[in-house]
Amino acid sequence: MAFLSDTLARVKPSPTIAMTNKAAELKTQGRDIIGLSAGEPDFDTPQNIKDAAVAAIAAGKTKYTAVDGIPELKAAICAKFRRENGLDYSPEQVSVSSGGKQVLFNALMATLNPGDEVIIPTPYWVSYPDMVLIGGGTPVFVQGEKARGYKISPEALEAAITPKTKWFLFNSPSNPSGAGYSHAELKALTDVLMRHPHVWVMTDDMYEHLAFDGFTFCTPAQVEPALYERTLTVNGVSKAYAMTGWRIGYAAGPQPLIAAMRKMQSQSTSNPCSVSQWAAVEALNGDQSYLTASRVAFQRRRDLVVRMLNDCPGIDCPTPEGAFYVYPSIEALIGKTSAGGTKITDDETFATALLEETGVAVVFGSAFGLSPNFRISYATSDAALEDACARIKAFCRGLK
Structure with a gap:
């Protein structure tokens, strides 16, 4: 479109948001979707912080x-x-x-x-x-x-x-x-x-x-x-x-x-x-105790995800030092075909087939400039992570 700037042509939409939106669309269609694409803690904002915001509103600091x-x-x-x-x-x-x-x-x-x-x-x-x-x-x-x-x-x-x-x-x-x-x-x-x-x-x-x-x-x-x-x-x-x-x-x-x-x-x-x-x-x-509690929960989730992913055929998942992401390699899966008939030519086809066939939303590695990998955000419940990793394992076992 000639009306738009040349600068805009240099910019790509966020792949993480795109994958999150695609998962949300499938969910509205009644699919059982586990979203592991968004980098957002699932915990609520600590109460003392929310109270400070309410007090600021009451004091007219608006x-x-x-x-x-x-x-x-x-x-x-x-x-x-x-x-x-x-x-x-x-x-x-x-x-x-x-x-x-x-x-x-x-x-x-x-x-x-x-x-x-x-x-x-x-x-x-x-x-x-x-x-x-x-x-x-x-x-x-x-x-x-x-x-x-x-x-x-x-x-x-x-x-x-x-x-x-x-x-x-x-x-x-x-x-x-x-x-x-x-x-x-x-x-x-x-x-x-x-x-x-x-x-x-x-x-x-x-x-x-x-x-x-x-x-x-x-x-x-x-x-x-x-x-x-x-x-x-x-x-x-x-x-x-x-x-x-x-x-x-x-x-x-x-x-x-x-x-x-x-x-x-x-x-x-x-x-x-x-x-x-x-x-x-x-x-x-204010009180910093939330930092310790959340760190303990995130480390437990990291250990769960790393262990379960490394038990999946063809996935190699390093143990990261921090944040709430893992970045497993799927190099051994390239060239295989999923149970649904998708040829895994790169990490994007892997992530797309995984979402469509199992309902697990991850982000493909090429979005982050290094392939063939995918990113999981484990900022969600232990139960959802266990379910998601079990589905990923079944998906990998179904690859031929």
């Missing part, structure tokens, strides 16, 4: 706020970074947006020029490359190695850096693989970045609090303090506190960058929801 966050929330974010990450920021170095996605979008739109390159490890969250393309930049992919749990090597990072590289966009624990970089692994990457002072770091720490088996989360500016002045540390309350619908993300970084992001936000959405901001203040400052 007006416009400062463009990029109320002072109280910025202070809570500074305290969180100091307490949990050993990073000192002032409120002027903090930006609050309507979700972590907007934080990333603002930063990229405010900094990218045509020809700028952004290094993105694969597998990646589906929105990273498209946001780079919208900003006129060029995504440069560095493939994570299956033998390393889908983490990239410092040598691969070094090889990807060029004079045009502007950002290294990093996510640990990862969506979709759940891979978490240890302090030593991250230090090896930051050592590379120290040799290239023109490269900035954008780190998406959204799954910080979902770390298992004693894995200790760390973030680049914490591991290498010399990167502090060229790092944007991004986080939010969506995943950690089961607040996906509240839409609050935040970041801290150099003041000129934060000012540029504020300018971008002032001409798009303006301030995030006022009530959600007050709820986020309570999330960061």
Whole structure:
């Protein structure tokens, strides 16, 4: 359609949303569907956070706020970074947006020029490359190695850096693989970045609090303090506190960058929801016991899913360090034919046949830039996960 912009032609719809919508459509037709495609905790937002939102409404805190966050929330974010990450920021170095996605979008739109390159490890969250393309930049992919749990090597990072590289966009624990970089692994990457002072770091720490088996989360500016002045540390309350619908993300970084992001936000959405901001203040400052309880539940679910998937013929599922995803390989299943007659030519045909024949909705790996794999979100009940994995096993056994 000639009326639409050239920029739009560079963007693909979100495959995770597309798979979720397809599953919902089948469900309305009366099919028994188990949705494992959406990255959303099934737990309710903790009561103390909901109470804080109600109190904010009752107190009339429903007006416009400062463009990029109320002072109280910025202070809570500074305290969180100091307490949990050993990073000192002032409120002027903090930006609050309507979700972590907007934080990333603002930063990229405010900094990218045509020809700028952004290094993105694969597998990646589906929105990273498209946001780079919208900003006129060029995504440069560095493939994570299956033998390393889908983490990239410092040598691969070094090889990807060029004079045009502007950002290294990093996510640990990862969506979709759940891979978490240890302090030593991250230090090896930051050592590379120290040799290239023109490269900035954008780190998406959204799954910080979902770390298992004693894995200790760390973030680049914490591991290498010399990167502090060229790092944007991004986080939010969506995943950690089961607040996906509240839409609050935040970041801290150099003041000129934060000012540029504020300018971008002032001409798009303006301030995030006022009530959600007050709820986020309570999330960061209030009782943190929910984090421990949810982590225990998610680790139990991870162990269940990894065990059951590795019992499926032809599936190889690594054990991730964090988040609430697994990213199994189906390399051994390519070329086979399902009981329903579908030839499994790639991970997309696998995911489509799995949904249509068993009612289990997953996301195919090519959506995340690394195949042949699929992603399961285990942010749902143990019973649903057991049922889903049993159906996947039956599906794999039926392949010829």
